Amino acid sequence: MTTIVAPVPPAADQEFKLTADDFERIRKLIYQRAGISLHAGKQAMVYSRLSRRLRETEHNSFADYLSWLERSSGPQGEAEWQDFVNCLTTNLTAFFREEHHFVALVEDLRARAARPMRLWCNAASTGEEPYSLAMTVVETLGLSAQMKMVCSDIDTKVLASAQRGVYPADARGLSPERLRRHFFRGTGANGGFIRVKPELARLIEFRSFNLMSTGWASLGEPFDFLFCRNVMIYFDAPTQRKVLEHMHGVMRPGGLLYVGHSENFTESRDLFRLRGKTIYERV
Numbered sequence: 001m002t003t004i005v006a007p008v009p010p011a012a013d014q015e016f017k018l019t020a021d022d023f024e025r026i027r028k029l030i031y032q033r034a035g036i037s038l039h040a041g042k043q044a045m046v047y048s049r050l051s052r053r054l055r056e057t058e059h060n061s062f063a064d065y066l067s068w069l070e071r072s073s074g075p076q077g078e079a080e081w082q083d084f085v086n087c088l089t090t091n092l093t094a095f096f097r098e099e100h101h102f103v104a105l106v107e108d109l110r111a112r113a114a115r116p117m118r119l120w121c122n123a124a125s126t127g128e129e130p131y132s133l134a135m136t137v138v139e140t141l142g143l144s145a146q147m148k149m150v151c152s153d154i155d156t157k158v159l160a161s162a163q164r165g166v167y168p169a170d171a172r173g174l175s176p177e178r179l180r181r182h183f184f185r186g187t188g189a190n191g192g193f194i195r196v197k198p199e200l201a202r203l204i205e206f207r208s209f210n211l212m213s214t215g216w217a218s219l220g221e222p223f224d225f226l227f228c229r230n231v232m233i234y235f236d237a238p239t240q241r242k243v244l245e246h247m248h249g250v251m252r253p254g255g256l257l258y259v260g261h262s263e264n265f266t267e268s269r270d271l272f273r274l275r276g277k278t279i280y281e282r283v
C-alpha cells in the first residue's frame, strides 16, 4: 500500500490520541489480516471503532494496545486479533439488496435445477443476504430444492448474528408476504422481532472464512453460484485478483459469480466473463 496518510486532525476532546504512526500501524495490520485497504481519511472511523477496545482491554494509548496485540499469542491472542478485525469491518447489508440479482437468480436456478446445486455467499455479514438467497431458492424450487448453501464472513460477531436469524420486525426489504411465509413473529419480550423459520435456516451451513486465507480447499465440492458482494471494494487491485483466482478455483466451469454494484472485474476476463449486470460466468 502506498497511499499517503493525511495528518490526524486535532483531538483535544478525545479520550485517546490517535497519532499518524498509530493509524499507519493499524492500516498495515488490518491489510495483513483481512486484506482491507484503509484509506487515509478513515482516522475518525478507526478511532470510534477501536477506542472501545482500548477501554475494554484497559490500555491508555493506541500504541500500547497495538504493541500488546502484536505480542499476543495462543488462543487469547487469536481472540484479540479476531476482536481487532471485527471492530474494523464494515457490515452494512439488507434483505434483497441489489434486487436485480435475485430476479436473475430465479432463472439461473431453474436452468440448473436438474441436479444438486451448491451456493456460497461469502462476506455475508449479519445474514440478510444468505436468507434472501434461501427465500429465493424455496420460492423458486420449493422446500425440497437440491441446494446446499455455505454462508461465511471473516467477522465472527456478525456471523453469530446471522446464525441466530433474528431481525427487527420492520427490517428493510421484506414484503408482507415474505414476512408471513418465512419468519416467525416474536411475542412478549420478543415483540418487535422476527425469526427465520427453520426450513430456511436448514439450507445454510454457517462458517467463518477469511478471503485472505489459504484454506480454500476446505470449502469442499465446487460451487454453482457464488455471491461475493460489496467486500472487494475494500481490497486493492492485486488482492482482488488473488481472490478472483481462488474463487475461480472453487467454482464449476459455467458457474455464476454475483458481485456488488460498484465492483468491476472485466479485466480478469481470463477467469470470468461478464454475463449480465454485475454477474459473471466462470470461464
Ligand SMILES: C[S@@+](CC[C@H](N)C(=O)[O-])C[C@H]1O[C@@H](n2cnc3c(N)ncnc32)[C@H](O)[C@@H]1O
Pocket (backbone or CB within 6 Å): 033, 034, 035, 036, 089, 090, 091, 092, 093, 094, 097, 122, 123, 124, 125, 126, 129, 152, 153, 154, 155, 158, 209, 210, 211, 212, 228, 229, 230, 231, 234, 260
Ligand atoms: C459491506 S458488507 C457486505 C455484506 C453483503 N455481502 C451485502 O452486499 O449486503 C462487507 C462484509 O465483508 C466482510 N469482510 C471484510 N473483509 C473480509 C475478508 N477478508 N474475508 C471475508 N469477509 C470479509 C465484512 O466482515 C462485512 O461483513
